[in-house]
């Protein structure tokens with residue numbers, strides 16, 4: 408828990424760096440602790456009923472808009488909002504605290520939690536075909552995560568003959584793309600845009616790469632865990 412500690416003027420922001428690893432989700436909860444500050448005889452004082460406000464900006468280390476966007480908490484003491492950032496490269500992210508439309512009260516709080524959201528055992532799977540990829544167990548399943556800034560994951564699986572690739576996102580109405588490639592040649596065997604659980608049949612001799620990519624709109628992304636499996640077809 409962090410207390411803002413000062414009255415932040417309207418339109419100004421205070422920035423904080425958060426260290427995360429690839430495959431971790433930063434969760435930033437903002438919590439209002441007072442009513443709106445108004446001008447009194449000797450400076451700003453807390454009012455008795457006006458809505459307080461605080462915006463959390465989620466940014467890349469370069470200061471670009473990222474993650475869940477910029478949630479704004481507004482209302483009475485106790486009201487809160489949550490922002491998120493999914494780390495894909497281990498460089499962490501930046502929180503900006505302030506508000507474009509009002510002052511932010513000094514006793515406003517933010518709470519920062521880091522959750523593990525790996526692809527397979529640890530880390531975040533690369534989104535492109537080059538490099539190394541987490542392996543799916545032979546004729547079995549693994550768990551991955553995508554959404555926010557973690558837009559695509561590529562998995563590797565062995566195949567010898569007819570198999571089916573299945574993806575089952577926890578958020579069932581999330582829209583995403585499934586592509587299957589031959590690892591050796593890079594040839595694409597199939598490409599489908601789906602919503603919710605999907606099963607894609609392919610036939611391959613040798614390793615395949617399965618790429619999943621969230622198709623939610625870029626500035627309003629969502630995040631979900633998913634189960635992915637490549638199983639032999641009878």
Ligand SMILES: [Ca+2]
Pocket residue numbers: 525526531532551552553557559560
């Ligand atoms: Ca991922």
